[in-house]
Amino acid sequence: MQKSFKDSAREELLGVLPKKREEIVAFLSALAKSCGSIEIAKKRYNLCFWLADYDEGLKVVELLKTLYPADFELSLDKTKTGAEACSVQVPSGFSKQAIEDFGLMKINVDEYLAFVEGIPQDVVTTIATKVAYFKGLFLGCGSVYVPSTSDQSEKRDGYHFELQLDDDLFADDVMELLSDLRINTRMSDRGEHKLVYVKDKDEIVKVLATLDLADCVLKLRSIIDERETANSLNRVIICETANLDKTFTAASKHLLAIGELRNKDMFDSLPAQLKETADARADHPEASLSELAEILGVSKSCLNHRLRKIVEMANLN
Incomplete structure (x- = not known):
């Protein structure tokens, strides 16, 4: 069975992850905000990432190791929804530093004061770090769907890109960040979540290009041209x-x-x-x-x- 367009995009993203330290920090910050959890036990804070599969987990570990000289635990577990996921556990000895580096919580000496709402602005100070943050969001909570073709496993009619976020402030910040990248988005509700989404096919091409997904851009352009020819x-x-x-x-x-x-x-x-x-x-x-x-x-x-x-x-x- 052929991969869905979404799976192809996620797979291609793993080959274009950031390499510079500040961009890695921005990427991991977005990933932690969108698919991470902080466990608190006996005043110790442990940061954990939840990825879709083992390959994604390995890539995240590679990035973490460029920042922290530690061994990271990978395991396949069940999420709250019952779906299988790969968890990446940051060792407790480095979790505090990671939480601080990624701008997840306000910390004063050894005291964790509060969670940072929205996007921590000090990790997205340049266009390059904003692109890296966007990549982290896509891997953590993004989806992209295109009309079905003969080699796709999914049956879809329209074009759709979305980021599923937890709160209004975070969604507002994400829309502003994408606006800085010249991407026009809309927002809607889905249950308790906020969706930041794009439905215009040309805008989705721009999204994929911003994410450096060259193969997906070419594939989507081919699908668009094929459908426009058929419609004509x-x-x-x-x-x-x-x-x-x-x-x-x-x-x-x-x-x-x-x-x-x-x-x-x-x-x-x-x-x-x-x-x-x-x-x-x-x-x-x-x-x-x-x-x-x-x-x-x-x-x-x-x-x-x-x-x-x-x-x-x-x-x-």
């Missing part, structure tokens, strides 16, 4: 079908009138021009009015007048 062909077919319907409707009315005149023994007594027109229509039932006028060598308005006369005679007599 459908419009032509619909237009041609509508024109054919009009032709058949008009021809049917003419043929019924001609048949009625024959049934009433009036056909042979028609004026020569009307009889010629009736014979031409009977011989070319599929012809449009323009085509029939050309066959008879008369103008379209003249032909219309003759055909109306035939219909009127059939109805009046």
